[in-house]
Amino acid sequence: MTKPLRKDAQRNRDLLVEAARGLYAARGLDVALEEIAKTAGVSIGTLYNHFPQRADLVNAVFADRTETVAKLAEHALSLDDAWAGLTSFVERVCELQAADRGYNELASTRPPQAEDLERGYELMTRVVERAKESGALREDFTLEDMAFVTWGIARTVEAASAVRPEVWRRHLALLFDGMRATAANPLPEPPLLPGELAGIMRGCD
Amino acid sequence: MTKPLRKDAQRNRDLLVEAARGLYAARGLDVALEEIAKTAGVSIGTLYNHFPQRADLVNAVFADRTETVAKLAEHALSLDDAWAGLTSFVERVCELQAADRGYNELASTRPPQAEDLERGYELMTRVVERAKESGALREDFTLEDMAFVTWGIARTVEAASAVRPEVWRRHLALLFDGMRATAANPLPEPPLLPGELAGIMRGCD
DNA sequence: GATTAAGTTGAGGGTGTCCTCAACTTCCTT
DNA sequence: AAGGAAGTTGAGGACACCCTCAACTTAATC
Numbered sequence: 001m002t003k004p005l006r007k008d009a010q011r012n013r014d015l016l017v018e019a020a021r022g023l024y025a026a027r028g029l030d031v032a033l034e035e036i037a038k039t040a041g042v043s044i045g046t047l048y049n050h051f052p053q054r055a056d057l058v059n060a061v062f063a064d065r066t067e068t069v070a071k072l073a074e075h076a077l078s079l080d081d082a083w084a085g086l087t088s089f090v091e092r093v094c095e096l097q098a099a100d101r102g103y104n105e106l107a108s109t110r111p112p113q114a115e116d117l118e119r120g121y122e123l124m125t126r127v128v129e130r131a132k133e134s135g136a137l138r139e140d141f142t143l144e145d146m147a148f149v150t151w152g153i154a155r156t157v158e159a160a161s162a163v164r165p166e167v168w169r170r171h172l173a174l175l176f177d178g179m180r181a182t183a184a185n186p187l188p189e190p191p192l193l194p195g196e197l198a199g200i201m202r203g204c205d
Numbered sequence: 206m207t208k209p210l211r212k213d214a215q216r217n218r219d220l221l222v223e224a225a226r227g228l229y230a231a232r233g234l235d236v237a238l239e240e241i242a243k244t245a246g247v248s249i250g251t252l253y254n255h256f257p258q259r260a261d262l263v264n265a266v267f268a269d270r271t272e273t274v275a276k277l278a279e280h281a282l283s284l285d286d287a288w289a290g291l292t293s294f295v296e297r298v299c300e301l302q303a304a305d306r307g308y309n310e311l312a313s314t315r316p317p318q319a320e321d322l323e324r325g326y327e328l329m330t331r332v333v334e335r336a337k338e339s340g341a342l343r344e345d346f347t348l349e350d351m352a353f354v355t356w357g358i359a360r361t362v363e364a365a366s367a368v369r370p371e372v373w374r375r376h377l378a379l380l381f382d383g384m385r386a387t388a389a390n391p392l393p394e395p396p397l398l399p400g401e402l403a404g405i406m407r408g409c410d
Numbered sequence: 411g412a413t414t415a416a417g418t419t420g421a422g423g424g425t426g427t428c429c430t431c432a433a434c435t436t437c438c439t440t
Numbered sequence: 441a442a443g444g445a446a447g448t449t450g451a452g453g454a455c456a457c458c459c460t461c462a463a464c465t466t467a468a469t470c
């Protein structure tokens with residue numbers, strides 16, 4: 001399908017992705033492209049040759065994450081306790097956010113909920129539905145509500161990571177307590193529709 | 206104390222603050238200074254004359270907010286129901302965030318919790334303490350935990366306002382449900398200390 | 411090892427923003 | 441009404457980043 005790259009080209013591409021990975025993780029997604037090229041030991045022209053659009057490089061760097069999230073969802077489904085499955089899944093995703101500033105920014109504009117992978121979407125739906133059926137997760141919670149978790153934790157991580165890198169867990173625990181069926185009071189607004197969430201993500205390119 | 210401004214200078218200053226207020230509200234805090242000057246019908250040099258530091262202009266624009274938040278806290282304390290006081294206070298502050306993109310960004314880096322006004326700080330402490338004493342708010346909740354609310358809602362407003370401007374209320378309701386004493390499960394991390402929160406705010410100048 | 415397609419290079423032009431400062435204008439005082 | 445203090449102006453230098461492209465280099469192929 002895609003033509004095989006020449007040997008040096010492949011090497012340079014890898015160097016670029018590796019350099020970007022490190023810089024993104026440490027400083028977020030808006031590192032200067034010229035710095036990425038320099039770090040990779042490659043010219044700016046080569047970077048543009050491989051990644052004409054800024055987003056192409058971001059996608060290359062975080063390509064694995066989609067799969068990782070799907071794996072986490074699968075693991076969640078393998079647990080006996082549906083609530084534990086849901087919370088451990090969410091916690092793991094948040095750990096990914098907390099460990100990588102770039103991914104945190106990315107997840108915060110395109111919540112993992114909606115990776116277009118058909119499979120990931122379906123897995124996450126099942127994680128949520130199963131937790132509802134078990135009676136632990138409140139009935140009125142939807143998959144799209146998970147975006148609130150991602151958004152909220154993203155901002156907390158961003159603000160507090162320098163001072164208290166783990167304090168987002170406290171924020172998350174408060175959210176979990178609000179998600180329990182036993183805690184449910186009527187919610188004032190209808191949930192985001194799948195299409196609305198998709199629109200939000202499309203919006204922030 | 207501060208020397209009185211010349212008439213034209215005062216007028217220009219007001220024009221600048223007014224122009225900045227509008228642009229900040231619509232587009233956030235990183236509007237180009239030259240655009241603010243142009244909108245105010247004033248030269249860039251004049252802007253720098255009145256507001257040597259970028260933050261000076263921001264402070265001038267949002268100076269009233271500190272007082273507004275204090276008023277809201279006072280009103281909260283006047284309500285019979287301590288829980289209603291707390292939630293209505295928080296909801297009002299979030300409405301301020303939702304109504305003004307610039308304030309949303311500002312609150313998200315310097316949560317209103319910590320406006321250095323001695324008075325605001327004390328009022329808010331009482332809003333929280335009173336809700337705890339009434340038995341409605343969970344015992345382990347602290348004033349500093351309110352930062353999670355501000356941070357979380359800030360990001361949700363930012364992401365979703367174009368598509369569903371009111372959907373942050375749903376996010377907030379989930380948080381409220383997690384804050385109730387009846388919902389409380391042990392939290393995994395100690396709260397932010399007042400000094401830590403202050404450090405976070407000092408960090409993002 | 412010659413040919414050529416594939417890939418690389420980096421100087422340079424474009425853009426947007428910041429900030430300064432020397433010359434100019436306006437207001438206030440007497 | 442004159443003088444000086446206060447305030448204004450905007451062209452222009454500094455910077456950081458983006459992106460292109462014509463000349464060059466390297467790898468694959470025969």
